Amino acid sequence: MGNIPPSIGNLSSLQKFGLSWNNFSGTIPETLGRLRNLKELRLTANKFVSTIPISIFNISTLASLGVGENQLEGGLPNDLGFTLPNIESIITYQNYLTGPIPESISNASNLKLIQIDQNNFTGKVPSFSKIRGLYWFNIRLNNLGGEQSTDLDFLCSLTNSTKLIFLSIGENAFRGLIPNCISNLSTTLSIFSLKCNHISGTLPSGIGNLINLEALDMWSNNILGNIPYEIGNLNKLKILDLSKNKLSGQILESFGNLRLLIELYLYSNNFRGSIPSSLKNCQNLLLLDLSTNNLSGHVPPEIMGISSLSIYLDLSRNSLTGPIPEEVGKLQNLGKLYLNGNRLSQQIPSSIGSCISMEHLYVQDNFFEGPLPSIMSSMRGLQVLNVSNNQLSGQIPKFLESLNLTNLSLSYNDFEGALPTGGVFRSAISTSVVGNKKLCGGLPDFQLPKCYYKESKRTRISGIAKILISTISALVGVVCILSCYTSFGLDRIRMHQLQALLKMGFWHVSYHNLLKATGGFSSTNLLGMGNFGSVYRGLLDQTQSVVAIKILDLTCEGAPKSFIAECEVLRRIRRRNLVKVLTTCSGFDFNGNDFKALVYEFMSNGNLDEWLHPTASQYMERKKLSLLERVNIAIDVACALDYLHHHxxxxxxxxxxxxxxVLLDDEMNGHVGDFGLARFLPKATHKLLVDQSSSVGVKGSFGYVAPEYGTGSAVSTQGDVYSFGVLVLEMFTGKRLIDDMFEDGLDLHCFTKAALVDRVEKAIDPILLQEIEELEKRRTIAPEGKNKSWCSIKDCLVLIIEVGITCSFESSKERMDIYDALTKLQGMRKKLLEFIVTI
Structure with a gap:
């Protein structure tokens, strides 16, 4: 950790210099440009800021440049291809680099690996026709293209790269058609991704020439027409994602040729006709998603016979008819089954009881009839069951009490008799029974009429027995996408390491574990209290590591839904600047009461509120947040929101x-946490656990909630932008939203907006003004230079305040997008660094 000493430039014979995966910070010294014999420079995964020194691009011997996963800004020099004639690998991923990819890069004919993804590069992608040895090309997650219909013409220049195995251009702004020349790409190509762009037109039949493809990802574009029959030639495919396009026609029988498929996504298109029974040949499938199309006919028994399916099977929101095939019982390893939103009928087959691994079952919005089969009592892993909006009848089975259900919807059926009172039926939030007019009894929260017959006496289950029943808690695992990027070595970046297969990443914790870890939930370990519970500091025996433990107060309205919402969000995402959830606990305490908790990575520097508004004791012992630290934290929060909203x-x-x-780690990096009120857009999705129309409304916190929510407007990303704008204003003014000065219609937004017109210094936190004055005293330049510097810093502050004001406009239409706010703040940080670093 620390800075690289400038004296490193004196090691004139140095050929390899590697500091990757450390905590080095500061700027990369210009003196590295003196290392005229340097061949490999590896600085990946540190905390370097500012720009890549231009002197590095003048080391003609340099073969490998690795500066990925830092906080670098600026762009690549226009003459890169001429000044680095021996360059073989360029790795700059996950930074804040901007500008175009230099056209001169085509002259670097020795290039083998280009990994510049997750930056802010823009413009047209140049030709790579002179580069024949390229095997790895990754420019995803930038802002490239978007200017003309020929955006993808550069793909034709890659046909000269005869060793290409990895090609990823997804999550950019590319428009236009996929050129027919893709049929001439190297047959060594293993991974091809064009996802999340604005690509239109049809899928060229030449795609069938890429016979060694193992992953093809084109989801979320505007591709239309039929899938070419030649796609059946890609018999090595393991992952195929064509979802969220405008594809039509029938799902081809030739899909049955793809026998190695592991994941197949075709959802949200316009496919019609029946589901091809030839998919039965894909006996390695872990996941199949055909939802949200116009498919009709019966569910083929052969599909239910694919016993390898284990992640999920989604046939929802189509026009499928007939019964659920008896073969559903062969899905013994399946985790989630979605059949909702069809026209399926008859009884739910008893064979479904063989699905002992199933955790989520969605069959709502169909025409099922009769009782729930009693054999479902063997589905001990079931956590979510939704059978609403059907024609089911009979009494609600008692066995549902003994399952580990966290969400049960029986609404709008024809169930009758007494509502059970144990298990999931103890919570009117976790259980929905509305629309069943013949039900009676149950706990008072359900507001059902009393039963007019004497119920049979039930045997009480002791608290200890409940604990034994629930020893295996219903854990929600952390989903992590394997993304194994490395600077060198082809063996370490083979395709199987990059497949997006779901891996569970948790360890088991019980109520007893957490009780011990927190010293009996001692007040001395209490870190804070939130809307739905308390957060404690704890030391887990399993890992001997300090963690933060959020204990849900299940007596609070909305707490169980909050738990489910937070688990659903955090199990899906893993990203810098988002709080990392380590595991969860869902069971009973020693008295048999429901107990739910989330275990997070511990953030040693607490939360941002404690730094902005410290208590009297904290004020004396804690250093103050500097100007640059506040800018960095604001950028961290904007990065988190940008990912949530757009990526x-x-x-x-x-x-x-x-x-x-906003929690702060030991390096004062900001991490956004507490997703208890989070929402997915669009409002309803087949993958979402949380009922968006539930009683967990958009409450938020006073002063940070967007005004339109108060008038009943739908949840939107602009609501988060409003909260972010208020947060930015609070960070740089140092004023609480409930400051005594804010009365008679005056609020933080109006106060700072007025100060911009008058004197911005009136709105700036006095701590920051004092810091700026001290910086000025340390400068050794002439007086006129000092005035110029103060004016420049003042200009930066004005622009930052303007970001906060623009984001917090009352009208959502006037607010800027979070990406634009992020870009502006990054620009301000670059200017501030120019002043601060030179002192």
Whole structure:
């Protein structure tokens, strides 16, 4: 950790210099440019800021440049291809680099690996026709293209790269058609991703020439027409994702040729006709998603016979008819089954009881009739069951009490008799029974009429027995996408390491574990209290590591839904600047009461609110947040929101952004946490556990909630932008939203907006003004230079305040997008560094 000493440039004979995966910070010294014999420079995964020194691009011997996963800004030099004639690998992923990819890069004919993804590069992608040895090309997650219909013409230049195995251009702004020349790409190509762009037109039949493809990802574009029959030639495919396009026609029988398929996504298109029974040949499938199309006919028994399916099977929101095939019982390893939103009928087959691994079962919005089969009592792993909006009848089975259900919907059927009172039926939030007019009894929260017959006497289950029943808690695992990027070595970046297969990443914790870890939930370990519970510091025996433990107060209205919402969000996402959930606990305490908790990575520097508004004791012992630290934290929060809003498969709205939900690690990096009120957009999705119309409304916190929510407007990403704008204003003014000065219609937004017109210094936190004055005293330049510097820093502050004001406009239409706010703040940080670093 620390800075690289400038004296490193004196090691004139140095050929390899590697500091990757450390905590080095500061700027990369210009003196590295003196190392005229340097061949490999590896600085990946540190905390370097500012720009890549231009002197490095003048080391003609350099073969490998690795500066990925830092906080670098600026761009690549226009003459890169001429000044680095021997360069073989360029790795700059996960930074804040901007500008175009230099056209001269084509002259670097020795290039083998280009990994510049997760930056802010823009413009047209140049030709790579002179580069024949390229095997790895990754430019995903930038802002490239978007200017003309020929955006993808550069793909034709890659046909000269005869060793290409990895090609990823997804999550950019590319428009236009996929050129027919893709049929001439190297047959060595293993991974091809064009996802999340604005690509239109049809899928060229030449795609069938890429016979060694193992992963093809084109989801979320505007591709239309039929899938070419030649796709059946890709018999090595393991992952195929064509979802969220405008594809039509029938799902081809030739899909049955793809016998090695592991994951197949065709959802949200316009496919019609029947589901091809030839899919039965895909006996390695772990996941099949055909939802949200116009498919009709019966569910083929052969599909239910694919016993390898284990992650989920989704046939929801189509026009399928007939019964659920008896073969459903062969899905013994399946975790989730979605059949909702069809026209399926008859009784739910008893064979479904053989699905002992199933955790989620969705069959709502169909025409099922009769009782729930009693054999479902063997589905001990079931956590979510939704059978609403059918024609089911009979009494509600008692066995549902003994299952580990966290969410049960029986609404709008024809159930009758007494409502059970144990298990999931103890919570009117976790259980929905509305629309069953013949039900009676149950706990008072359900507001059902009393039963007019004497119920049979039930045997009481002791608290200890409950604990034994629930020893294996219903854990929600952390989903992590394997993304194994490395600077060198082809063996370490083979395709099987990059497949997005779901891996469970948790260890088991019980109520007893957490009780011990927190010293009996001692007040001395209490870190804070939130809307739905308390957070404690704890030391877990399993890992001997300090963690933060959030204990849900299940007596609070909305707490169980909050738990489910937070688990659903955090199990899906893993990203810098988002709080990392380690595991969960869902069971009973020693008295037999429901107990739910989340275990997070511990953040040693607490939350942002404590730093902005310290208590009297904290004020004396804690250093103050500097100007640069505040800018960095604001950028961290903006990065988190930008990911949630724009870079996940569906937008996620946090709904409760405020300083106390921004946690700071030991390096003062900001992490957004507390997703208890989070929402997925669109409002309903087949993958979402949370009932968006539930009683867990968009409450948020006073002062940070967007005004339109108060008038009943739908949840939107602009609501988060409003909260972010208020947070930025609070960070740089140092004023609480409930400051005594805010009365008679005056609020923080109006106060700072007026100060911009008058004197911005009136609105700036006095701590920051004092810091700026001290910086000025340390400068050794002439007086006129000092005035210029103060004016420049003042200009930066004005622009930052303007970001906060623009984000917190009352009208959502006037607010800027979070990406634009992020870009502006990054620009301000670059200017501030120019002043601060030179002192």
């Amino acid at each position: 996940y498969e569906m937008p996620i709205v946090h709904c409760d952004l405020k300083p106390s939900n």
